[in-house]
Amino acid sequence: MHSTTISFANMHNHGELFANILRARRESFIVKNRWDLPETMGMEFDQYDTPVSRWLAVHDNTGRVMAGVRLTPTTARCGIYSYMIRDAQRGLLESIPQDLLYTEAPVEEGTWEVTRGFVAQGIPAGIRHRVRMRLVMQMMRTSREEGIRRMLALLPSNWGRWAARCSLDMGAAGRNMNMGGIDYQAVWIDFSSQLH
Numbered sequence: 001m002h003s004t005t006i007s008f009a010n011m012h013n014h015g016e017l018f019a020n021i022l023r024a025r026r027e028s029f030i031v032k033n034r035w036d037l038p039e040t041m042g043m044e045f046d047q048y049d050t051p052v053s054r055w056l057a058v059h060d061n062t063g064r065v066m067a068g069v070r071l072t073p074t075t076a077r078c079g080i081y082s083y084m085i086r087d088a089q090r091g092l093l094e095s096i097p098q099d100l101l102y103t104e105a106p107v108e109e110g111t112w113e114v115t116r117g118f119v120a121q122g123i124p125a126g127i128r129h130r131v132r133m134r135l136v137m138q139m140m141r142t143s144r145e146e147g148i149r150r151m152l153a154l155l156p157s158n159w160g161r162w163a164a165r166c167s168l169d170m171g172a173a174g175r176n177m178n179m180g181g182i183d184y185q186a187v188w189i190d191f192s193s194q195l196h
């Protein structure tokens with residue numbers, strides 16, 4: 001089991017892994033969850049998959065993706081878009097409620113957004129926790145490399161059940177809301193202690 005952080009600067013070193021992340025996202029969000037999202041060539045993508053983002057994957061030797069997330073700095077700008085949670089609050093996204101946060105969405109260095117997190121279908125229950133922990137460890141490694149002090153995530157509302165098991169300092173950033181038949185909540189993840 002391996003974990004990798006992909007950027008536009010290094011994706012040429014990882015063969016099909018970036019495309020495999022987008023394929024696994026399609027399976028998780030379009031096929032399994034039945035969300036109406038952009039797709040092409042068997043891959044899910046959106047306006048936030050830009051060169052400022054990073055994509056983290058847990059994968060095997062063949063490049064099969066077992067889990068992944070996308071990280072985007074809150075300072076991101078691309079046309080009218082910034083990052084998903086902020087754009088939802090600004091009313092630019094119909095599928096996510098505007099009142100998802102308790103406070104105004106931040107735009108600051110050292111704060112990044114976490115979206116499109118998933119553990120792939122078919123991962124046996126016996127190793128799901130190991131896969132999730134591997135993804136968390138890659139998030140910690142990437143937070144040190146990128147100088148990320150905290151992350152703002154949009155997660156299934158059961159995040160509290162596994163936060164302690166994953167040794168993450170997490171707290172609610174907004175209300176519970178149902179999106180596409182799944183309960184979600186915006187959550188702060190503090191990585192400041194990982195920067196030392």
